Structure formats: structure tokens, C-alpha cells
Amino acid sequence: MMELVHSFGDGAVIAKRNLIKIKRVPEVLVFVLISPIMFVLLFAYVFGSSIDIPGGSYREFLIAGIFAQTVVFGATFTGAGLAEDMQKGIIHRFRSLPMSRSAVIVGRTASDVVYNVLSLAIMAITGLLVGWRIHSGVLDAIGGFALLLLFAYAFSWVMAYVGLLVPSPEVVNNASFIVIFPLTFVANTFVPSDNLPAPLKFFAEWNPVSAVTQAARELFGNIPAGTPQPTAWPLKNPVAYTLVWVVAIVAVFAPLSVARYRRAAQRV
Amino acid sequence: MSHVIEASGLVKRYKDVIALDGLDLSVPAGTVLGLLGPNGAGKTTAVSILTTLLQPDEGSATVAGADVIGTPHLVRQRIGLAGQNAAVDEYLTGFENLEMIGRLYRLGRRRSRERARILLEQLDLIDAADRPVKTYSGGMRRRLDLAGALVAETPVLFLDEPTTGLDPRSRIDLWAIIKSLVAQGTTLLLTTQYLDEADQLADDIVVIDHGRAIASGTPDELKEMVGGERIEVTVRDAGQADLARRTLVRFAVGDIQTDGRAETLLVPITGGAPVLTQALRELDLEGVAIRDVTLRRPTLDDAFLALTGHGAESSAKGRTDSAPARDDGAGRPREASRR
Numbered sequence: 103m104m105e106l107v108h109s110f111g112d113g114a115v116i117a118k119r120n121l122i123k124i125k126r127v128p129e130v131l132v133f134v135l136i137s138p139i140m141f142v143l144l145f146a147y148v149f150g151s152s153i154d155i156p157g158g159s160y161r162e163f164l165i166a167g168i169f170a171q172t173v174v175f176g177a178t179f180t181g182a183g184l185a186e187d188m189q190k191g192i193i194h195r196f197r198s199l200p201m202s203r204s205a206v207i208v209g210r211t212a213s214d215v216v217y218n219v220l221s222l223a224i225m226a227i228t229g230l231l232v233g234w235r236i237h238s239g240v241l242d243a244i245g246g247f248a249l250l251l252l253f254a255y256a257f258s259w260v261m262a263y264v265g266l267l268v269p270s271p272e273v274v275n276n277a278s279f280i281v282i283f284p285l286t287f288v289a290n291t292f293v294p295s296d297n298l299p300a301p302l303k304f305f306a307e308w309n310p311v312s313a314v315t316q317a318a319r320e321l322f323g324n325i326p327a328g329t330p331q332p333t334a335w336p337l338k339n340p341v342a343y344t345l346v347w348v349v350a351i352v353a354v355f356a357p358l359s360v361a362r363y364r365r366a367a368q369r370v
Numbered sequence: 371m372s373h374v375i376e377a378s379g380l381v382k383r384y385k386d387v388i389a390l391d392g393l394d395l396s397v398p399a400g401t402v403l404g405l406l407g408p409n410g411a412g413k414t415t416a417v418s419i420l421t422t423l424l425q426p427d428e429g430s431a432t433v434a435g436a437d438v439i440g441t442p443h444l445v446r447q448r449i450g451l452a453g454q455n456a457a458v459d460e461y462l463t464g465f466e467n468l469e470m471i472g473r474l475y476r477l478g479r480r481r482s483r484e485r486a487r488i489l490l491e492q493l494d495l496i497d498a499a500d501r502p503v504k505t506y507s508g509g510m511r512r513r514l515d516l517a518g519a520l521v522a523e524t525p526v527l528f529l530d531e532p533t534t535g536l537d538p539r540s541r542i543d544l545w546a547i548i549k550s551l552v553a554q555g556t557t558l559l560l561t562t563q564y565l566d567e568a569d570q571l572a573d574d575i576v577v578i579d580h581g582r583a584i585a586s587g588t589p590d591e592l593k594e595m596v597g598g599e600r601i602e603v604t605v606r607d608a609g610q611a612d613l614a615r616r617t618l619v620r621f622a623v624g625d626i627q628t629d630g631r632a633e634t635l636l637v638p639i640t641g642g643a644p645v646l647t648q649a650l651r652e653l654d655l656e657g658v659a660i661r662d663v664t665l666r667r668p669t670l671d672d673a674f675l676a677l678t679g680h681g682a683e684s685s686a687k688g689r690t691d692s693a694p695a696r697d698d699g700a701g702r703p704r705e706a707s708r709r
Contacts, residue, residue, distance in 0.1 A: 108476075115473045123461040126502060195457035195518060198421050200446040201474040 109202040116209025120183065121216060130179075135221055138172040139228050145292055146232045153293055158326030165229035166246075166318035167291030170311050172225050173218055173254035174286050180214045180258035181265030181274040188366060189270065204360045207266075211258045218254040222247060237323030246321030249344060253314045256348040259355040266362040285311050290337075307334035310347040316340035374399045374526055374557040375420060379429035382415050382581070389415040390426070391581035397559055397574075402552050404572030404589075405561040408674070412581035413561035414454070417530045420559065421451045434526045434557075447475075450519030453530040458514050460503045464495050467503060467514060468521055475522040482521070489517040493547065509540035516547065527551070529560045533567060545570055565673055569593070577677060585677050596668045596676045598623075601637045601646055606659035608633040614658045621649050627675060633661075636675070 124131065142164070145153075150160040187193055187206060196206055236243045260281070265274050288305050289295065295306035306312050316332070317340035319325050336343040375397035382390040390412045397403040405413050418424035420433055422442035430437070436444035451457075458467045465486050472482025490499045493513040498506060503514065512532065519527055532548070533541040548571055552558055562568050568575045569589040577585040577592070585592065601621070605614050611632050618626060624638040639645050646665045653660060666672075 111476075112474055115470055119459060119462060119466075119470055122466060123459075126461045190459075191453070191455035191457040192459045193457075194423065194453055194455065195451075195471065196474070197423050198446060198449070198451040198457075199471065199474045200443060200476070205474075 105202065109204045109208055112201040112205030113208030113212055115201075116205050117213040118209075120210060120213035124213075124217065131217070131220065135224055138168055138175065138221070138225055141171065142168050142225070142228050142232060149292070155294070155326070157328045158324075159233065161229075161233045162235065162324045162326075163294075163319070164292065165225075165232075165234040166322060166324055167289075167315050168229070169222060169225055169250050169318055170253070170289075170315040171286045171291055172221055173250055174257055174282055174311060176214070176218050176221050176254060177257040177261040178275055178278045178282070179217060179261075180210055181261035181263075181268075181278060182271040183214070184210050184262050184265035185268055185271040185274050188266065203364055204356075207262050207356075207359050207363055211255060211262055214258050215251060215255055218251055218258075222250060234324075238321060242321045242323070246318045249314060249317055249321065249341060252348050253310070253344055256351040256355075259352055259359060263355050263359045263362060266359060266366050285309060289315065291315050295337075307332075308336055310336075310344060312337065313340040313343040313347070317344050372399050373397060374435075375403070375431075375433050375559055377416070377420060377429065377431035380416065380419055380426045380431065381428035382412075382419065382424065382426050389581055390419070390429075392429070393578065393581060393583060395420075395431075395559075395576060395583075397557055399557055400552075400555045401573040402558040402560060402571055404568030404575040405559060405578060406563070406565065406568045406575050406673070407561075407578040408563060411578045413578065414530055415581070416578070417451075417453075417528050417559070417561060421449055421528050422446055434524075447522075448524050449526045449528060450522060450524045451528045451530070452512075452516045452519035452532060454534055458503050458511060458518060463500050463502055464490055464506070464510075464514050464517075465499045468517055471518045471521045477522060485521050485523075489520055493517050494543075509536055509543075512536060512540070512544065513547075516544070520551070525557060527556050527558045529558065531561050531563065534563065541567075565592075565596075565668055577673060579674065579678060585673075592673065593668065596673045598668065599639055599642060600666050600668065600672065601639055601649060602629070602634065602662075602664045602666055603637065603649075603653070603660060604631075604634045604662040606633075606661045610658050611635065613656060614653060617652050617656050617658065618649055621645055629675075636672070 145164050145168075146161050150164065153160050155163045184207065187210070193206075202208075261274070261278055264277055265271075268274055268277055288298075288302055289309045289312040290306060291311060295303055295312060298306055313336045316337050320340065332338055373396045375395060377393060377395040380390045380393040381388075393412065393416055395403065395405075395416070405416060407413050415424065419426045420431055420438060422438050422445050425439065430439065432438065433445045434448035436448060438445050459470070462470065468486035468489055469482045472485050473479065477485065490496045493516065495510060495513055495517070498510060503511060506514065516529070516532060519529070529548070533544050536544065545567070548558070548560070552571070560568070560571055572589060575586065575589055575592050576583050585595065587595075601618070603614060603618070605611055611628075614635055615626055618635065618637050621639050622637045623640055627636045628634060629636055637649070643665065646663075650660070650663065
């Protein structure tokens with residue numbers, strides 16, 4: 103119990119340190135945020151004109167997918183940040199201090215929530231500019247963003263683990279694309295999954311990124327009236343399915359990452 | 371028991387390399403142990419084990435009454451560490467770095483800030499306190515790193531080559547700071563490649579090579595073993611080395627040694643410059659052509675020559691880099707000597 107309290111306390115100290123870095127070097131945000139903005143423009147104006155959403159507008163359909171993609175991509179920021187920490191001299195300091203052994207990772211995933219809030223805000227503004235609107239109530243909308251953030255938090259634990267596996271921050275980006283591309287593209291993010299060939303459709307329906315996208319669409323009121331109900335269970339219960347994934351991911355990757363951190367620390 | 375640091379039979383292997391080969395150390399409370407050795411001798415590995423950063427393959431150690439393997443957490447509460455790779459965050463200011471370290475020692479916010487302020491004053495960093503460390507010079511980073519080790523006023527300190535890579539002025543400043551700490555009763559283990567540094571700061575010195583202690587004693591005892599000043603003469607023609615040796619033998623207060631190359635002679639002397647002048651005159655009279663001559667105080671290399679019969683450099687053989695010690699913080703430490 104004491105260990106848990108210390109883990110949070112020390113994690114908060116580390117999170118504060120990470121946030122100071124974002125404040126001092128805001129450039130890092132610019133580069134990570136540019137790609138989702140490019141995606142909005144690309145899909146809204148280039149591909150969007152040839153993708154048909156029955157009874158609705160593609161841009162309304164698109165933005166929830168972009169949100170999901172943004173938080174998944176954003177998780178690489180966590181991995182790269184940790185990989186960089188492990189390379190720097192400061193890690194020697196942390197390891198010689200009587201701090202919680204999980205604090206470096208707990209702090210990193212916590213500070214990246216702030217990063218995700220910022221990036222979702224920027225994406226929402228971009229969305230509003232290209233014609234996306236929230237048609238639901240305030241509570242639903244807040245619920246939508248909260249669910250996206252929860253999913254982002256969980257996914258940043260996956261990338262934390264990747265960040266501790268690889269030898270340098272540069273590798274994180276490349277390594278993570280192997281996971282991120284299928285997850286974000288073989289999904290209902292950019293095109294309705296009904297149009298996919300059977301095996302891909304099956305993957306897309308059970309893909310948690312599809313569920314969080316579907317949940318966000320529902321909560322923001324971006325599903326036009328008359329759209330047929332999805333048949334797959336995850337898409338019929340997207341909020342519940344997403345929450346199951348959030349819990350499962352953290353339950354698996356938090357202990358894995360902490361163990362990996364201890365071992366990586368022993369490498370030096 | 372009054373030994374604050376106690377290690378016995380420490381062994382650490384990396385694949386085909388043995389970094390530590392049965393090292394014993396003991397440091398009485400309130401004293402300074404200088405761990406002296408060349409690059410790759412195992413100094414950083416020893417410090418890493420004693421500070422719980424690394425597990426030994428064999429052997430045991432206690433620091434401030436806590437077992438480094440069994441209860442590393444207790445050890446960490448009782449030690450401060452400053453290393454070669456200034457372990458500070460470069461995006462934070464000096465003040466933020468020290469405050470963070472204080473918080474992670476769980477001193478609480480108020481006490482952490484207070485300690486940060488005091489140390490920045492003490493280490494002459496107060497003007498740079500609110501600047502990101504990125505803008506600091508190498509010497510300033512080292513001082514900040516040292517401050518980090520001092521935040522929690524722990525009874526035991528480990529300083530791993532605290533002055534390597536610093537300019538002479540910063541070294542002397544840092545020595546003064548370390549001396550004043552020790553005067554307050556801190557137990558200190560210090561590693562260094564410089565005999566004069568160990569001489570200045572340590573009560574006892576252990577010389578290590580290939581992960582083993584090869585000599586130990588007080589600085590005076592060690593200097594006695596090594597000899598005092600020496601003249602280093604390089605003759606132009608190796609054929610004249612013997613003549614030079616015969617000429618210089620009457621100035622020597624010990625054995626004349628060669629430095630691997632036949633044309634360089636190391637002549638232990640006492641009496642300094644006047645003796646050097648006379649020796650040169652004699653060499654000139656004998657017609658020995660000289661390429662280079664220096665009067666030197668003993669260095670680590672001399673100590674090694676005296677203690678092992680080989681120079682410090684050769685013990686670093688097999689390593690790709692013999693530049694001044696630097697652990698780049700990534701991968702394994704460069705402290706590791708091939709057997």
C-alpha cells in the first residue's frame with residue numbers, strides 16, 4: 103500500500119519534470135501534432151470526396167476516427183520519451199535515489215495525459231474548422247473526450263513498454279508503426295468497416311481502435327439517422343468494449359513495463 | 371562496527387570481460403577512500419555495485435549498515451552519488467533539478483526547496499539557479515551534479531571521477547568543496563585517475579587494476595612506493611640510451627626505468643630543478659643528444675609502473691578508446707578490462 107502511495111507521489115514529481123520539458127521545448131509538440139492535422143486535410147479534401155457516407159457527411163464521420171488515430175500515434179511520444187530518458191545520464195540519478203521503481207514510467211504516462219489533452223484540443227479545433235460538429239449534449243461530449251483520453255492513457259503503456267525494449271528513441275517511431283498502422287487503418291477510422299473484405303472486416307470489427315472510434319461517434323452524435331446498427335458485438339457496445347481494453351492493456355503492460363524498466367536499468 | 375562501507379570478494383563479469391575480480395574494500399566512518407586506477411580498471415563498476423545500480427555476480431557489500439543486494443532501498447536512502455556523466459536534467463533549471471531530487475529523497479516540498487537554495491549558494495551556482503542546465507558549462511554541470519548528491523545530507527557519498535574532464539581551476543574549486551564536506555564527517559568513496567587528486571583528498575588509497583586491488587595504504591605510503599619526482603629523458607638515438615643511463619645513474623634515488631620505448635628513461639630523483647640542470651649538463655658533456663626532457667611529479671602512470679611493472683595505459687589495452695574516462699551513460703560502462 104505504501105509502495106502504491108510512493109509510486110504516485112514520485113510519479114507526480116517525474117510528471118512535473120516531463121511537463122517542464124514540454125514547456126521549455128514546445129517544438130516537440132508541433133512535430134507530433136502536424137501529422138494528424140495533415141491527415142484531416144488529406145482525408146477531408148482529397149480522399150473524402152470519393153468516400154460516401156450514406157445519409158451523412160464524410161467530415162463528420164472522419165473526425166472521431168482522426169481523434170482515435172491521434173491518441174494512438176500520440177502514444178509513441180510516451181515511448182520515445184522513455185527511450186530518451188533511459189539514454190540520458192539522469193536515469194543514473196533516478197536509479198540511485200530511494201524513489202519508487204515504477205515512478206519514471208508512472209510519471210511519463212501521467213504527463214502524457216496532458217499532452218493528449220492538448221493534442222485532442224488542437225484536433226477538435228481543426229475538426230470544427232473543416233465542418234465537424236458535436237450534435238449531442240455536453241455530458242455525452244465530455245464522455246467522448248474522457249473515453250478517448252482513457253484509451254490514450256492505456257495505449258501509452260503499450261508504447262512505454264516498446265520504448266523500454268528498443269535501444270534508442272529513433273527506433274520507437276519505426277517499431278511502433280508496425281503496430282500502429284494496422285490498428286489505425288484496418289478499422290472504421292477512415293472508411294466504414296462494412297466495405298472491407300471479410301477477414302479485414304472481422305479484424306476491424308474487433309479492433310479496439312474501431313470501438314473507441316465508434317464510441318466517440320456515438321457520444322459526439324456523429325452517426326446520421328438511418329445508419330444501420332452494426333452487427334458485431336464490440337461495435338454494438340463500443341464504450342464497454344473500449345473500457346475492457348483499457349483495463350486489460352494497463353493490467354498487462356504496466357507490470358511488463360515496470361519489470362522491463364528494472365531489467366533495463368540493470369543493463370548499465 | 372565502524373566500517374561504513376564494506377565490500378568483500380566483489381566479482382562482475384560481462385560476457386568475455388571481467389570488470390571486477392574479487393575486490394575487497396572497507397572504509398571507516400568519517401574517512402575518505404580514494405579508489406585509484408586507469409580507465410577500465412573497474413572503478414565505476416565498483417561504485418555501481420556499492421550504489422545498488424548493478425548486481426555483483428559474486429561477493430557481498432554493506433553500505434551504512436544496509437546490504438546492497440538484500441536491502442538496496444535502504445542503501446539508497448543513505449547515500450548520495452555523483453558520477454562522471456553529470457546526472458542532471460538539462461531541460462530543468464539548476465533549482466528545479468535539486469528540488470526534484472529532494473522530492474525523490476522524500477524530503478518534502480519545503481525542505482527540498484530550502485536545500486536546493488542552500489546548495490546552489492554553496493556551490494556558487496546561485497546566479498544560474500533559474501537557467502536551464504542546457505546553458506551550463508561542463509564545470510557548472512559537475513557542481514550541480516555534486517549538489518544533487520548532497521541534497522539529502524546522507525552519511526555516505528560516492529563520487530565517481532568527480533573532476534575528470536574539468537579544467538584545472540574547476541578541479542581545485544571542486545577539491546575545496548569536497549574537503550569541506552569531509553570535514554563535516556561524511557564518509558566518502560572517491561574514484562580518480564589522478565594520483566594528486568587522491569593525495570589531496572583521500573585518507574586511504576586503494577589502487578586497482580584489472581578489477582583487483584594491487585596496492586593500498588595512505589597517500590604517503592603509496593608515494594613512498596612510487597617514488598617522488600622524476601626526470602623523463604628521451605634520447606635522440608636509441609643507441610645512446612645506455613650511455614645516458616650510465617651518466618644519470620648517480621642522480622637516481624631508485625631504479626632507472628624505461629617507458630616501453632628504449633629511448634625514454636625515467637630517473638627518480640630528489641632535489642628538483644637544480645638536479646635536472648646538472649643532469650643535463652652531464653649528458654651534454656657525454657655527448658648524448660636529447661630529444662625531450664621533463665621534470666615530472668609522480669602520476670598514476672608512474673605508480674603503475676612502480677607497482678605492476680607496466681604502465682597504466684597498457685592495462686587499458688583491448689579497449690577502443692583510451693581518451694579520458696567517460697561513461698557515455700548508454701550501454702555498458704567502459705570500465706571493463708580484458709583478461
